[in-house]
Amino acid sequence: MTGGASQFARDLAAARSRRQALGALGTVVGGAFLAACGSRASGQPAERCLLTPEEIRGPFPADGTQDQRGGLNVLEQEGIVRSDIRGSFAGMEGTAEGVPLDLEITVLGAAGGCTPLAGWAVYLWQNDARGEYSLYTLPEVNYLRGLQQTGDDGTLRFRTILPGCYGGRYPHIHFEVFSSAEAAISGEPGVLVSQFALPEEECRAVYRTDSRYGESLQNLDRLPITRDFVFRDASPEILQLQTISLEGDPRAGFRGTADVGIAY
Numbered sequence: 001m002t003g004g005a006s007q008f009a010r011d012l013a014a015a016r017s018r019r020q021a022l023g024a025l026g027t028v029v030g031g032a033f034l035a036a037c038g039s040r041a042s043g044q045p046a047e048r049c050l051l052t053p054e055e056i057r058g059p060f061p062a063d064g065t066q067d068q069r070g071g072l073n074v075l076e077q078e079g080i081v082r083s084d085i086r087g088s089f090a091g092m093e094g095t096a097e098g099v100p101l102d103l104e105i106t107v108l109g110a111a112g113g114c115t116p117l118a119g120w121a122v123y124l125w126q127n128d129a130r131g132e133y134s135l136y137t138l139p140e141v142n143y144l145r146g147l148q149q150t151g152d153d154g155t156l157r158f159r160t161i162l163p164g165c166y167g168g169r170y171p172h173i174h175f176e177v178f179s180s181a182e183a184a185i186s187g188e189p190g191v192l193v194s195q196f197a198l199p200e201e202e203c204r205a206v207y208r209t210d211s212r213y214g215e216s217l218q219n220l221d222r223l224p225i226t227r228d229f230v231f232r233d234a235s236p237e238i239l240q241l242q243t244i245s246l247e248g249d250p251r252a253g254f255r256g257t258a259d260v261g262i263a264y
Contacts, residue, residue, distance in 0.1 A: 049108065053234070057176075096128045098164070098210075100161060100162075110261050120177060122150075131216070148181075170220070173198070174193075
């Protein structure tokens with residue numbers, strides 16, 4: 001796949017840099033850091049609230065951080081606040097093809113007893129069906145990037161596609177959490193940078209039957225999640241938290257749900 005090997009090399013270099021900086025602390029953050037929580041607003045019994053671990057931003061964020069494109073920042077562009085991220089925006093053309101994925105994310109505050117957080121924002125970006133990233137390996141498009149703010153129930157929604165699997169990485173989606181959409185747009189630092197994994201069974205079903213996903217099935221065969229350098233060290237509880245739950249099928253598309261726990 002075009003750019004697959006170089007993308008993996010950049011991801012791996014970023015991971016090594018981050019782990020060296022965090023040292024022993026990285027093990028704590030990347031593992032199962034648990035906070036004791038009370039009941040949710042719905043009256044559910046008390047439970048442990050998992051914090052989503054910090055993960056590498058990767059080389060293709062386009063969020064204003066320094067990278068090989070000199071701090072490219074789509075958060076400053078008109079139209080970035082959108083739920084359907086399959087098409088390009090801000091004057092660029094092009095639409096990402098692939099199996100539809102309607103993704104619902106709930107942002108939870110661990111310190112408040114797993115309380116849904118209203119008014120928080122998530123910037124989400126991902127590769128397309130063939131493993132390419134807009135604005136980087138595909139500089140002529142800016143699709144599969146968007147910002148949404150949570151409602152009163154702490155949830156937000158994106159319409160996207162199931163990502164492909166490029167060489168060196170398990171199927172994943174990047175995201176960054178901000179205290180509000182305004183904070184993200186104005187350049188305030190994010191509260192959390194992390195990644196979601198996709199369930200292997202559903203990915204295989206898509207990759208086997210949909211030619212738009214190129215070599216994704218072969219790449220997945222070579223790299224299950226147990227070998228992925230981002231997810232392989234996670235405890236079962238944390239891995240479950242980081243994995244999007246999917247319902248649906250390759251023909252009709254999928255509905256996905258995921259929680260993000262932050263120390264707030």
